[in-house]
Amino acid sequence: MERHLVLNGNPMEEIVGFARAVRVGPYIAIGGTAPVDANGKTVGVGDAEKQAERCFEIVDDALKRAGSGWADVVRTRIILIDIDDWKKVIDVRARYCREAKPVDTIMQINRFVNPEWLVEIEVDAVVAGE
Numbered sequence: 001m002e003r004h005l006v007l008n009g010n011p012m013e014e015i016v017g018f019a020r021a022v023r024v025g026p027y028i029a030i031g032g033t034a035p036v037d038a039n040g041k042t043v044g045v046g047d048a049e050k051q052a053e054r055c056f057e058i059v060d061d062a063l064k065r066a067g068s069g070w071a072d073v074v075r076t077r078i079i080l081i082d083i084d085d086w087k088k089v090i091d092v093r094a095r096y097c098r099e100a101k102p103v104d105t106i107m108q109i110n111r112f113v114n115p116e117w118l119v120e121i122e123v124d125a126v127v128a129g130e
Contacts, residue, residue, distance in 0.1 A: 001025035006065045008058070010040065021062040028066045028125040032079065033058045034117050042116040048085035052078075052092040055121040060096065068125050073102045077122035083108040089119055 006021035007013050013020075021030040035043045035051035036058075044050025063069055076097060078089055086106050093104070102123075112120060 004066065006062050008062070009038070010036075020058070021066050023066040023068075023127075026127040028063065028068055028072070028123075028127065030059055030062050030121075030123040030125075032120040032122055033062075034112070034114065034120050042114060045116050046118075048080070048082070048118040049088040049092060051117065051119045052089040052121070055119060056092055056096050059121055059123050063123070063125060066125075068127050070096050071100050072125040072127050073097065073100050073123055074126050075102050075122075075124040076104045078104065078106040079120045079122070080106065080108050081111065081118050085118060093121075 001024050004023040005019040006023070008020045010020070012018065018031065020033070021028055033055045035054040037043050037054075043054040060070070063073070076093060078086070078093065080086060080089065083106070090106070
């Protein structure tokens, strides 16, 4: 099966060797997506909802660039610093996932690499019909 990397220009892609998404055949994995702008600056500092919106925008772009979309998503993972932010973030998720109804995991961790980040999103998809 062909392996397709979806890169978005983040300098860390080359420094540590990662891709925003990897597609192998019909399978797409999108790694921990942080709330950053095109320059790597944190979006929505202190606001979990705004950060979630940015994360889902980045995931949306990665899905499209991998030849897919939200209808193909089978799993989302919501990773939070403060579990009390779950409702704000899950409401953002609903805008993207209401139709496909993928499985979901919501978890709290102690910290991210960048202390400004309150949320990261991971997504797995399987392209239907392939």
